[in-house]
Amino acid sequence: MNKVSPVHSRRMRLTAMGILNRTQLLVLSFFVLVWLALVAILVFSPDVYSQTLQRVPGDIGVIEVAFLVALSALIGLLLAAVVRRWRWAFWLILVAFLFGLLRLPASVLQLAGVMRGTGPAWYEVLQGAIGLIQFLIALAMVRGYRRDGVWGEFLAKSGPSNT
Numbered sequence: 001m002n003k004v005s006p007v008h009s010r011r012m013r014l015t016a017m018g019i020l021n022r023t024q025l026l027v028l029s030f031f032v033l034v035w036l037a038l039v040a041i042l043v044f045s046p047d048v049y050s051q052t053l054q055r056v057p058g059d060i061g062v063i064e065v066a067f068l069v070a071l072s073a074l075i076g077l078l079l080a081a082v083v084r085r086w087r088w089a090f091w092l093i094l095v096a097f098l099f100g101l102l103r104l105p106a107s108v109l110q111l112a113g114v115m116r117g118t119g120p121a122w123y124e125v126l127q128g129a130i131g132l133i134q135f136l137i138a139l140a141m142v143r144g145y146r147r148d149g150v151w152g153e154f155l156a157k158s159g160p161s162n163t
Contacts, residue, residue: 019083020083021144021151021152021153022144022153022154022155023140023141023144023151023152023153023154024082024083024085024151026137026140026154027082027093027137027141028079028082028083030133030134030137031075031078031079031082032079034075034130035071035072035075037126038068038071039068041123042064042067042068045120045123046064048119048120048123049064049067050064051118051119052118053067078093082151085150085151087150090141090145090150090151091150093141094138094141094142094145096134097134097135097137097138097141098134098135098138100130100131100132100133100134100135100138101131101132101134101135102131103127103128103130103131103132103134104128104131104132104135106127106128106131107124107125107127107128107131108128110124111124111125140154141154
């Protein structure tokens with residue numbers, strides 16, 4: 001019997017219904033994972049952001065909550081923009097993700113001690129990995145744009161062939 005995972009089944013339904021394509025699902029998944037990582041870091045290792053956030057006057061707890069709310073609002077706006085296929089969001093995300101590749105050498109230089117680190121070593125590795133993933137998503141977005149325009153599919157749709 002051929003079993004399909006629940007995640008794959010949901011993606012197939014969303015794609016088949018014409019609601020979201022693979023490019024949109026990829027970008028949405030990235031934003032959700034980044035938000036989950038942000039929350040996890042704030043809960044399990046708050047000192048990572050505390051160093052930077054302590055420069056702002058006021059209660060650090062309130063500042064951390066405001067930081068999470070502000071970033072959640074931004075990510076929420078971007079999620080809505082992806083679902084609604086807003087052109088400006090496509091270009092903004094594409095350019096930001098292309099520049100994500102710069103995180104990789106910055107992380108390497110921070111780990112090597114050439115540049116001042118912004119957190120523990122695991123955080124620098126995470127930043128480099130996020131930058132690499134952003135760049136790979138940007139390449140998929142460029143491919144989709146070349147195939148089908150803004151928010152186009154980066155892979156050929158599976159289905160019966162016309163030959």
